[in-house]
Amino acid sequence: MTTRLLAAHTADEIKQAAREAAACLRAGDIAAVPTETVYGLACDALNAGAAGKVFAAKERPSFDPLIVHVADASWIESLSDMTGPVGLLAQELAAAFWPGPLTMVLSAKDLVPDLVRSGLPTVALRCSAHPVMAAVIDELGRPIAAPSANRFGRISPVTAEHVVEELGGRIPLVLDGGPCRHGLESTIVAVEDRRLVLLRPGPVTAEVLEKFAPVERAAGGVVVSAPGMLESHYAPRTPLRLWPEGAPLPDDAATSGVLAFGAVGPGFAAVEALPSDPADAAPLFFAALRRLDAAGVRRIYAREISESGLGMAIMDRLRRAAHG
Ligand code: AMP
Numbered sequence: 126m127t128t129r130l131l132a133a134h135t136a137d138e139i140k141q142a143a144r145e146a147a148a149c150l151r152a153g154d155i156a157a158v159p160t161e162t163v164y165g166l167a168c169d170a171l172n173a174g175a176a177g178k179v180f181a182a183k184e185r186p187s188f189d190p191l192i193v194h195v196a197d198a199s200w201i202e203s204l205s206d207m208t209g210p211v212g213l214l215a216q217e218l219a220a221a222f223w224p225g226p227l228t229m230v231l232s233a234k235d236l237v238p239d240l241v242r243s244g245l246p247t248v249a250l251r252c253s254a255h256p257v258m259a260a261v262i263d264e265l266g267r268p269i270a271a272p273s274a275n276r277f278g279r280i281s282p283v284t285a286e287h288v289v290e291e292l293g294g295r296i297p298l299v300l301d302g303g304p305c306r307h308g309l310e311s312t313i314v315a316v317e318d319r320r321l322v323l324l325r326p327g328p329v330t331a332e333v334l335e336k337f338a339p340v341e342r343a344a345g346g347v348v349v350s351a352p353g354m355l356e357s358h359y360a361p362r363t364p365l366r367l368w369p370e371g372a373p374l375p376d377d378a379a380t381s382g383v384l385a386f387g388a389v390g391p392g393f394a395a396v397e398a399l400p401s402d403p404a405d406a407a408p409l410f411f412a413a414l415r416r417l418d419a420a421g422v423r424r425i426y427a428r429e430i431s432e433s434g435l436g437m438a439i440m441d442r443l444r445r446a447a448h449g
């Protein structure tokens with residue numbers, strides 16, 4: 126299969142690209158679409174056959190559910206049960222953060238195909254602020270399921286080129302909307318009776334969510350209660366280890382690369398030095414990891430970053446990327 130890249134930068138390009146993508150999705154096919162977090166691999170969320178193509182292209186196991194994107198908060202009610210205090214809290218969160226990088230896990234209505242939610246009684250809902258994703262949903266007039274547009278377990282794509290690296294030849298269409306603004310996947314919370322369970326830290330921080338309801342999280346930062354919260358994820362092919370501040374220079378530094386937040390001393394074969402402020406580092410993070418993965422080094426060492434604000438999401442991704 127040839128993968129077509131369509132530019133979606135100017136208003137006219139976005140309109141045209143959204144029409145083509147919507148036609149593709151209406152026909153039950155799949156297409157990669159930029160969001161403000163990472164690129165998503167989109168399909169009609171109410172078409173189980175199309176969702177099957179997303180799982181196949183990504184080689185994603187069927188126990189890992191997809192996030193469903195909606196046009197606005199008024200769509201929540203048609204996909205999930207909004208009665209009681211959970212509904213009120215979800216409406217409040219949607220009013221505060223949508224469109225934006227917050228995914229809410231809510232009780233699902235039967236309309237949402239089993240495959241999309243991996244047989245769970247819940248559905249994950251999000252409303253993207255990206256003009257391209259918004260335009261595609263608008264054109265299609267239906268919710269879109271869109272997990273990150275990478276092969277399962279790999280580094281999430283933050284440019285159209287990354288999507289082609291991951292899925293070129295496997296999908297018919299990629300809309301190129303340029304680099305993603307946040308560069309880290311959405312925050313995922315399970316909305317429960319007067320509390321939120323943080324399933325994945327992301328751009329909407331726990332500190333901010335605390336203003337709406339108590340936020341519960343495990344010691345490591347993530348509650349492992351969703352099938353997709355696998356320990357190994359976001360992983361480069363090259364083995365990656367955390368290299369804490371104060372630890373000696375690794376013995377194999379000369380054949381290794383290093384991902385640092387701030388300055389790093391000499392000794393490594395390849396260096397990616399990101400800003401030390403997590404908010405500035407986040408949009409550059411996955412691209413830097415990809416460059417190190419392609420640099421031909423035997424191992425990647427990653428410095429730690431302070432876990433305040435977006436630092437929690439970055440450390441979550443780094444811990445899961447670590448292997449070997
Ligand atoms: P991705 O879009 O590739 O970042 O992956 C979406 C993630 O959302 C999955 O890995 C799941 O962990 C999570 N997710 C999606 N649906 C649900 C759900 N119903 N309950 C809990 N987590 C979910």
Ligand code: MG
Nearest residue numbers: 272273274281
């Ligand atoms: Mg993913």
